[in-house]
Amino acid sequence: MSSFKGKRVAVVGGGSGIGRAVAESALKQGAEVIISSRNAAKLESVAESRTGMTVLPLDMTDEASRAAWADRLGPIDHLMISASSAAHGPFSDLEEDPLRAMFDAKFFGPYMTAKAALPHLCDGGSITFFSGVLSRRPGMNCSGLGAITGAVESLTYGLALELGPRLRVNCVSPGMIRSDAYAAVPEAAREEMYAATGGSLPMGRVGAVDEAAGAALFLMANSFRTGHVLDVDGGHMIRQYATR
Numbered sequence: 001m002s003s004f005k006g007k008r009v010a011v012v013g014g015g016s017g018i019g020r021a022v023a024e025s026a027l028k029q030g031a032e033v034i035i036s037s038r039n040a041a042k043l044e045s046v047a048e049s050r051t052g053m054t055v056l057p058l059d060m061t062d063e064a065s066r067a068a069w070a071d072r073l074g075p076i077d078h079l080m081i082s083a084s085s086a087a088h089g090p091f092s093d094l095e096e097d098p099l100r101a102m103f104d105a106k107f108f109g110p111y112m113t114a115k116a117a118l119p120h121l122c123d124g125g126s127i128t129f130f131s132g133v134l135s136r137r138p139g140m141n142c143s144g145l146g147a148i149t150g151a152v153e154s155l156t157y158g159l160a161l162e163l164g165p166r167l168r169v170n171c172v173s174p175g176m177i178r179s180d181a182y183a184a185v186p187e188a189a190r191e192e193m194y195a196a197t198g199g200s201l202p203m204g205r206v207g208a209v210d211e212a213a214g215a216a217l218f219l220m221a222n223s224f225r226t227g228h229v230l231d232v233d234g235g236h237m238i239r240q241y242a243t244r
C-alpha cells in the first residue's frame with residue numbers, strides 16, 4: 001500500500017457528494033488535492049481555508065475547458081473522476097438528447113478527461129472512474145444509464161491493460177448513496193426513496209458518501225490493484241428481485 005503523503009490527487013467532481021468526501025479524506029491523509037467541476041464558486045467554498053486544496057474548474061464535456069484544465073494541472077499521482085449527470089426514463093419515452101447528454105457527462109467526459117490528464121500522470125499513478133450498480137443489475141426505466149455504466153466498466157478493463165504497468169486503472173461501482181446527486185428531489189420523496197431502496201438491500205439502508213469514498217481511496221492506494229471494479233453497494237448485487 002502507498003500512502004497519500006506528498007502525493008498530488010486530482011478529484012473531478014470534488015465539489016460535492018462522493019468526490020468531495022474523497023478530496024477531504026485524501027487531504028487529511030497528507031495529499032495535495034486539486035478539485036474540479038463546472039461550478040467554480042461551489043469549489044471555492046469547499047477549498048476555502050483548507051490548506052493544500054486548490055480549485056481548477058473544468059467542464060469535462062467541453063474540449064477547450066479540458067485543454068485549459070490540463071495546461072494548469074501539473075504532475076499528479078492520482079486522477080479520480082466521480083463527476084457525472086444522469087437522466088432516467090422508460091425506453092419508449094426517454095428522448096435522444098438527454099440520453100446523449102448523459103453519455104457525454106458520464107462516459108465521453110471522463111474518457112476525454114483521462115486522456116487530457118495522461119501526460120501529467122506520474123509513473124506508478126492511477127486513474128479511478130465511477131460506474132454504478134445498474135451496469136450489472138438493471139433497474140426499471142434506467143436502461144440508458146445502465147448501458148453507460150457498463151461502458152465505463154469496460155473502459156476500465158481496457159485501459160488497465162493498455163496503460164499498465166505505468167499506471168493502474170480501476171472503477172468504483174456505488175449503489176445508492178445519500179449524496180448531493182439527489183438534492184433536487186423534495187426531502188420527503190427523497191427519504192421515501194432511500195427507505196425503499198435501503199429496505200431492499202442486505203444492509204437494510206443506503207450508503208454514506210464516506211463509505212463510497214473509502215472504496216475509491218483504497219483503489220488509489222493499493223499498488224497491486226488494477227482493472228478492478230469495486231462494488232460498494234450494501235449488497236445490491238445479491239438483493240431480492242423487485243416486483244413490477
Ligand SMILES: NC(=O)c1ccc[n+]([C@@H]2O[C@H](COP(=O)([O-])OP(=O)(O)OC[C@H]3O[C@@H](n4cnc5c(N)ncnc54)[C@H](OP(=O)(O)O)[C@@H]3O)[C@@H](O)[C@H]2O)c1
Nearest residue numbers: 017018037038039059060083084130132176177179180181
Ligand atoms: N449517489 C449515488 O446514489 C450513486 C449511485 C450510483 C452511481 N453513482 C455515481 O457515483 C459518482 C459520484 O456521484 P455523487 O453522488 O457524488 O454525485 P454528485 O454529488 O451529484 O456529484 C457529481 C459532480 O459532478 C459534477 N459535474 C457534473 N457534470 C460535470 C461536467 N460536465 N464536468 C465537470 N463536472 C461535472 C458536478 O459539479 P458541477 O455542477 O459543479 O459541475 C457534481 O459535483 C457519479 O459518477 C455517479 O453516477 C452515484
